[in-house]
Amino acid sequence: MGDRIMAARTRGLIVTIAALLLAASFGDATATEQAQQRRAGRDVRQETRQGSRNTKQECRAANQTSNSQCRQDKRQTKQQGRQTARDIKY
Template identity: 75%
Template sequence: MGIPVMSVATEQGQQRKSARDVRQDTRQGARDTKQDCRAANDQSNAACRQDKRATKQKGRQTGRDIKY
């Protein structure tokens, strides 16, 4: 026999939820990163934007690692 379908579906659902939670936390972290960068006023707005993008990309990759 194989693995019960409900077990696989439940596990995948939990993985998706975990990945979604990571992405949501990452979004807030990226906002905080940009606000801190702009408040410090030591980089241009474009550089702060790139920092925010990099933070979000790391979160996306973490979510993918959890999900797949």
């Protein structure tokens, strides 16, 4: 009878440990996915910064518009990049 009780406790302990490991792995998967989304958003923002610089330089080189209009073009480009990054993250 003592062996049966010991075996039941051992099985219960194994099931509990397995459940804890499964729950822990699910949490890691979620954290990893969020990290990937943050990285992708950061990459988009960095690419956008360079793109907005190029937009302003091209605008000023063309000398077709005022400097304030070039600034607005740069701001608009950056805003679009930020929105794209938000769409990736959320």
